[in-house]
Amino acid sequence: MLIDAIRGIMRGEGVDFPSLVMQLLATVAVIFLILPLHEYAHGLIAYKLGDPTAKQSGRLTLNPLASIDKVGTLGLLLFGIGWAKPVPVNPRYFRNPKRDMALTALAGPVSNILAGFVGTVVYYLLLCLPFIPVQALSVLSVFFYYYISINLMLAVFNLLPAPPLDGSRLVAAFLPNRMVYQYYRYERYVVLVLFVLLFTGVLDPVLSFLHGHLWNAVISLASTPFRALGLL
Template sequence: MGGLLFYDWNTLPFVILVLVLSFTIHEFAHAYSAYKLGDSTAYQFGRVSLNPMVHLDLFGTIMLLIAGFGWAKPVPVNRGNFKSPRLMGIIVTAAGPISNLILAFISLFVFVLFQKYGWLESMSTGSASAILIFLKLMVSTNLTLFLFNLIPIPPLDGYRIIQDLVDLRYTESLQKFEQWASVIFLLVVFVRPLRQVTLDPYLGLGNNIIELFAKPIAFILGM
């Protein structure tokens, strides 16, 4: 902890850089996929952009630094502009978490490259340490964002995917679920004992994903 901050002061600059990159790519993936599939709403709001300023939410960023939980601005999507609203809605929603999964894979791949070819050995201790911290945070943060956003509780992406998957007959039941789901969400995130037996073990699956990534990376690099 760094006083009032959730993160340690020594790693805070790296954390901020990683979060800005990860959130920006996540929201851009939503906006870009919606635009390519026929909905220009996000484009009209300037969200089909890699400029972090159009995606970051000030209060969400502050909460992230203080509590370790935050958010970016949601991307506006009008499913009525899609040829297949439910199918394309799922694709647009899934694009965000998938972008984080891809970022984690790329970061792990680069990390292994540095290790395999000993590129860090020719660098100063400070530079080598900074690169390792950044890459490790990119892997862990993006895997966490990938898994976290797939939780089927509003307002997360996982819930939006469920909305598009379930039969329309269950729409009313989902709306009733939304009324108390937000309470469950806050309890799981902020009540430590509850989080330790629910959210933390689930997010721990990121280690299994790293092991899964290791196989294709080793194959590509001939290891």
Template sequence: MLEFSLVQKVIIWAIPVLFAITLHEVAHGWVALRLGDRTAQMMGRLTLNPIKHVDPIGTLLVPGILLLMGGFIFGWAKPVPVSYQNLRKPKTDMAWVALAGPMANLVMATIWALVAKIGLSLVQSGVGLGEAMMFMGVAGVLINAMLMMLNLLPLPPLDGGRILVSMLPGPVGWQVSRLEPYGFFILLGLLYFGILGMILWPLISGLLSVLATIFSLPPQIFSIL
């Protein structure tokens, strides 16, 4: 792992983090719109303007502190509002709305892997811009892989939890959904005791290996940050 100054870290991570969080939320709203709910559209949340989605704590403070600590980086934006009752098939459609966010992160991770590949090629050709592209591409892959796997955990209010509730029979799904007010605290507990990393890192590493294979990237490239 290379050593970077605080300014360098911010330059490398800022754009990937903002895109990862913003497009994740827009994807939820866009799929909800296609399935009959115009709430996000009417509230001006179907926009790529990050200011509309930034949560001061989840988008700026938490990722910033974790970046300084050099540990597991994650964050969140202001959730895009979805009116369950407006969906054409509320129970089924809610699963698709929830899945849209992690799938957006998967697409972005793939695009950033391509950026990293181009940057690496430029570095090998002696082009100065290549190093910046490579570092930012790697950061983009890492943050999107982390957000994708984190959000797929079957814990309300994470997307995976909403998907699980939608798939379970009504009474059972309702019981699971009652965990939602405590989900964030459960997540913090898992993070504090190191359990979250034990669950997520094998999944994240698997995705990184797949992307490295697809784009013919050296596996160790994702260890430079």
């Protein structure tokens, strides 16, 4: 992401500008297509589970203008990790608030994994087309690499068990009610800490480890039918 280019410049290293352009284009695609999908997935599952809040507030939509968050967009451009404006969810509508809130939260990261998987399949399909020039495939490979990588990193990041990330909702589903309030008590401060950890690179080893395993799983699954048909 841009933070890597900035760090490289600070160390006196060169910058691969063509790759950086493809990286930015992939990031823009995620901002305008996938972040709205992520929030739509939250709202849709909540709606299916009985909560009409997102629909009533006009947030059950794929319109990016309804979802763009300035800070989250900046985070995505700088670190490859960000967020959209959260859809409103009211757990009082749920029959089983803890379980249904966890399912609603899980829908977002799952949408990112699916988006990454679809991007991988599309890339392999393009590789199979004989009329696409090698130069074009080289450029597309950089774009899809970052597109897939950003989606999977968003899934990994959002599944971290830190409020207000989606992973915290999964953890809360298993906590006693008396502990849930304490768990979310310092949510606003956790956001600041996460930004500091991202900027300093402290979280990089953990995120890279999880991202690598998810990347291998998605690539393996998406490539299996192509390899079975002898296309790769």
